Amino acid sequence: MGRLIYAANTSLDGYLEDEAGSFDWSVPDDEAHAFWNEHERRIGTSLYGRRMYETMKVWEDDDWLAGEPAVVRDYATIWRDTDKVVYSSTLEAVSTARTRIERRFDPEAVRRLKEGSDADLSVGGATLGAEAFRHGLVDECVLLLCPVVVGGGRPALPRGLRLDLELLDHRRFDNGVVGVHHAVRQV
Numbered sequence: 001m002g003r004l005i006y007a008a009n010t011s012l013d014g015y016l017e018d019e020a021g022s023f024d025w026s027v028p029d030d031e032a033h034a035f036w037n038e039h040e041r042r043i044g045t046s047l048y049g050r051r052m053y054e055t056m057k058v059w060e061d062d063d064w065l066a067g068e069p070a071v072v073r074d075y076a077t078i079w080r081d082t083d084k085v086v087y088s089s090t091l092e093a094v095s096t097a098r099t100r101i102e103r104r105f106d107p108e109a110v111r112r113l114k115e116g117s118d119a120d121l122s123v124g125g126a127t128l129g130a131e132a133f134r135h136g137l138v139d140e141c142v143l144l145l146c147p148v149v150v151g152g153g154r155p156a157l158p159r160g161l162r163l164d165l166e167l168l169d170h171r172r173f174d175n176g177v178v179g180v181h182h183a184v185r186q187v
Helices: 030-041 050-060 070-080 107-115 126-134
Strands: 004-011 015-017 043-049 083-087 099-102 120-124 140-146 164-172 178-185
Touching: 004 030, 004 126, 030 043, 030 070, 030 140, 043 050, 043 126, 050 070, 050 083, 120 126
Parallel strands: 004 120, 004 140, 043 083, 043 120, 083 099
Antiparallel strands: 004 015, 140 178, 164 178
16 A cells, blocks of 8 residues: 655744745755655655646756756656656646546545555645645655755645654755654544
8 A cells, every 4th residue: 555645845933935925945955856866766656736746847848958957857757756646627638648637526536546556645735735735645755855944935734733753763965955754643
């Protein structure tokens, strides 16, 4: 059975992006990129909302990768080799391989997907992540806490929901980022 893992870069005050929608402060350096590469290698299926999918689909295109470091090109390969499910009622079609659209988030279908998976699954994006947390689907949470306070924006974790967590691992990166890996205790 696969675990559903919520993973994100976040500001120290808990935001995925600032009030202007910017997340340039969270672009990983090579060390953090290598961390995400190793994390993503264990993922068989990624669950995205439309906005997160629109952000991530750049990894399908080779044009911009030619001059990038090997760690970045490696991520593109990992991303392409992962199955993707996009939850959207408005997206007409997907433009990436190994990707399908679901028109609505069905918690029972996600439970069945987890039960039938030999690999872990990831959920990305604030809105879809919050839904997965609210339905008790998230087993683990991996956050890279960036050394910046943005003062507001899109919260990384759902508001109005208590989550009891157990620290599984932590790591300090040379650039000041701190990674935390928690299990979500189902109470």
